[in-house]
Amino acid sequence: MLKVGIIGASGYTGGELLRFLQNHPQVEIVAVTSRQYHETPIKKIHPHLRDSDLVFKDIAASAMDADLIFTATPHGASMKLVPEILETGTRVIDLSGDYRFDDVKTYEKWYGFSHENPQEAVYGLPELYREEIKKANLVANPGCFPTGALMATLPLAKEKIVENVIIDSKTGVSGAGITPTSVTHYPNCSDNVTPYAIINHRHMPEIEQELSKISPVKVSFTPHLVPVIRGILSTVHTFLTEEISSSELELIYQKYFQKEPFVRILEEGEIPALSAVRGSNYAHVGSFQIDQHGRAVIISAIDNLVKGASGQAVHNMNLMCGFDEKESLDIYGMHP
Amino acid sequence: MLKVGIIGASGYTGGELLRFLQNHPQVEIVAVTSRQYHETPIKKIHPHLRDSDLVFKDIAASAMDADLIFTATPHGASMKLVPEILETGTRVIDLSGDYRFDDVKTYEKWYGFSHENPQEAVYGLPELYREEIKKANLVANPGCFPTGALMATLPLAKEKIVENVIIDSKTGVSGAGITPTSVTHYPNCSDNVTPYAIINHRHMPEIEQELSKISPVKVSFTPHLVPVIRGILSTVHTFLTEEISSSELELIYQKYFQKEPFVRILEEGEIPALSAVRGSNYAHVGSFQIDQHGRAVIISAIDNLVKGASGQAVHNMNLMCGFDEKESLDIYGMHP
């Protein structure tokens, strides 16, 4: 049994990690930490995990005796914890943005922190770095928007038929986390659509970094908050650099993702829907339509808390530990 | 492997049956029928069941070679199918209202059909009829409101401390089924609360029948449509016939349901939430508070499509076939 700890387990991503890990036959959860909820049973915070006997503890990673630790801590906090965990030989999957960037300067520019502890990390997108993840000690779990956006754009970069993309994303409110704010207040965000960080969301350089390792691509990105609990629908608009038909485009995607256990390419006439991936680790990618002016549209749908966070983290754990990739993640979306 | 067929599999309850059964290690799905979608792959109708190769067929039960058939057919339609299926020795779990009533006259009064084919059936609420269900050839799967309401009232009847109950239920819109109507049209039911069948919902006599077998109880029931996809929250208001404290009341419920795999009694200070049971077969029951005028309030939360329909049907199948009761149903709710 793999002994697993979760640091910062009281948020939504913590709850989702627990939802998947509690059913994982090769995992034993040895500790879940929360400063705020020290000694509180997790079911008081995660009401769906009713039968769990786990209790939040305010303890250090070193007191955990874990083989692998998920750090579901805020940006800027992970970097203070991760290096010393790694030193003890414990492997880490970090869900914050702290280790996602190759160039620490990019991180510092977009996150506004100076980075105290750069480490060698693998970007935890299995579709890109499966082999590296298997051997990694530190995996930087991707951001939610980059996960959805890369599903919709990686094949274009691979084929070198794209120079710039406009990504217009619509995200559910759980992406803002568990802490209430004016923006997430029901009367404000229900029956509304709210664009934010219109030209400067910090997930933009993350998307651009990964695409540009394959082919130079300029990424223009704008997220919108929509009255949805879970899910990110990303609409990619792009003028391809080669003339190509809609069915050729679909074929490129089918080929790129054909062996991927969690990516599904929709057929002509099907449209990605958040409900089809709700609660699941699947990404649905579709459209591939090209309009009269040559604009191609590719659309991806993921659950931001699963494929965009905790499900992908468990997928990474499965890879790192030699488990079946789909273990505990092989569940369907919940429609309706 | 149990060979299972589903008649009328294109609706929401059909989709949920498939979601659970596809992961069931002892079940093989041999046929799913739909008149409307004959020869359509199920993934075109149930977009979350993307990987399934099943295709809807417009075939008769007799052509199925099934050991057990779920009839997810409308009220009035099941009675035309079930008797001949039973004759061939195939067992049936019927999700309609056709076989829920002991007295066919009650059925005819409330459903407005004359009943052509009364059959011996067991009311499929495992918490009441576990042993009978195991041996039954025909199980009448309970209605969604009765399931939630009975979770909140059975212990009161058992203790004979109740003479009448007022049940004010709030249901998600999926309870209205997959067919669009003016009532389920988003602009009409979003941001709204709509009481309906205010004094004459046909689930009322079903609740009353089951309670009254234990102790005479008059049931006053009013359902409300709320802008929620899934879930029924039932608020039971009742003046108990004996003076009893809130903690004694909680104890009565804990004792009544203590061995039930899918019922959880919430502790003082906890309140049942639809999100805690979303997508799961659990019922949460709580409150047990008594106000200054002696009114007791008991509240239950279920997912209408799972515990209130397809999950309970799979639970019944597990019992009928000697499988582990929780097989394929042992999944947590999805919060948030």
Add this chain to the structure above:
Amino acid sequence: MLKVGIIGASGYTGGELLRFLQNHPQVEIVAVTSRQYHETPIKKIHPHLRDSDLVFKDIAASAMDADLIFTATPHGASMKLVPEILETGTRVIDLSGDYRFDDVKTYEKWYGFSHENPQEAVYGLPELYREEIKKANLVANPGCFPTGALMATLPLAKEKIVENVIIDSKTGVSGAGITPTSVTHYPNCSDNVTPYAIINHRHMPEIEQELSKISPVKVSFTPHLVPVIRGILSTVHTFLTEEISSSELELIYQKYFQKEPFVRILEEGEIPALSAVRGSNYAHVGSFQIDQHGRAVIISAIDNLVKGASGQAVHNMNLMCGFDEKESLDIYGMHP
């Protein structure tokens, strides 16, 4: 022109007061206060009031030169402001609970404050106290739940055909105010129904006070938060003390409210809907059905921010100042 000030104008009730008052031909708004938003233009907080030049000020009532002041301040805060405003001869409509109770002990028991400054006040429900309101210097604007509940129960008390009522209310989230909390966080309250203060909401004694002045009635009250922005639907369940038909019951309500400008009695077959009163000062009352066990059901729908707060306050102002009762309030609900 009536010179009007609003103390605590940055919340939802403040925004609604401004929405109505800005169109009122006999009103000049001389000051709107907010401690938090001192010197902020109101359009930054109330984005719909885009054309207003008003700016929040952190000033005292005495600096306002107002003929009438609305105190949209929290419970416990109003009592510290109101007496000295009254001393200067300025009339007050208080939207808090501080002056709603005849017996200061009831207030102190349910609100948990000791009351420093009891004053003579008129309970501002025009349907009950129209003549008293006209002459009042201090009007205590009713709570949102009591407003809806009284519309559905006053005629029963008047006829003395009721001894106890069970009121099961469903409220939109704006009723919780503008301050974000865990309960109002979108991922928590969307797709959910949350009962709260199940037996001890402080609006219960307010309802009971007003009914009991007419006839002794025991009130059992439970509110539920539903995923709706605005609106309260109150379902009143009661066993009447006299046998009466549904149509007689409807007639009692029609007669009771026949001259009321803002109450509408729905006909048989019509059901109150939040959308029909959304944004308007109307109360719709309907159902009047009586079930097989003698339980009568009466249902009312109001907009909690309008008839349940700011609209009713403007109605009170119109009465106090001899304006047309419906001035600036004569607008329809917004459906859909």
Add this chain to the structure above:
Amino acid sequence: MLKVGIIGASGYTGGELLRFLQNHPQVEIVAVTSRQYHETPIKKIHPHLRDSDLVFKDIAASAMDADLIFTATPHGASMKLVPEILETGTRVIDLSGDYRFDDVKTYEKWYGFSHENPQEAVYGLPELYREEIKKANLVANPGCFPTGALMATLPLAKEKIVENVIIDSKTGVSGAGITPTSVTHYPNCSDNVTPYAIINHRHMPEIEQELSKISPVKVSFTPHLVPVIRGILSTVHTFLTEEISSSELELIYQKYFQKEPFVRILEEGEIPALSAVRGSNYAHVGSFQIDQHGRAVIISAIDNLVKGASGQAVHNMNLMCGFDEKESLDIYGMHP
């Protein structure tokens, strides 16, 4: 008094026309027609218009004795009615797409009808054609998406700094009309985002027609259905042909719309919100941000049923009849 008739008054746009016209001091509504609801009081269909005595009639325009008729009829139906109304000297505001196109071939290509009765019509966008509207006998009321999209793009065309635009719109479900479909069924569209007509929505050529009269602009347009009752938020992404700063861009918009009674340009730091324009005839336009790759983002928010349909139609009526432009439309949005 202007005698006004509405043909096809039972839908959402009919309800909104009535909401505004009933308060209009210079208008008398002489007839509202509906084939389906002949002899039904309008309050049974439009529950918010409770006090109206109007009754739907299935009568011909010629039987109306109206000075002006709104045709709120489906595309393809209007063309069968409008010519003979015009012949009698009655003026018409048509809310369908039948008269929006200069070139009947474009209409036929995108709407799939052959056009039987082309007429001289003015495109009813007051910001473009105020003077022509005043004199018109037939006004073609613009589509909802074009209205929002043009607010966000007209100044760019005027300045000739744009060659192509990508318009990613998010629309509330009321835009789909009052007839229930699978797409508008609550369980399907709630908690979901659904792109549709991804490259071939018929509002695209309408936008392109109007922009291209000013300057050649290629329009790429994709609408998305979001779980919102009312409102369209349009996000325009474009690479401008001239280098320009964000503040210069804002200035261009301020100047272009400075005299418009129903367009508001938001300041830096403000973001258009559907709630700010909910129920009102205002359009809010903002953002004007330009990202590191030169993509400019302009965002507009309107209420699809008001500025995008019935409010704009009443605005057109006011212009045609020499009334105050803002008469009966001078109401604020409803936030929250």
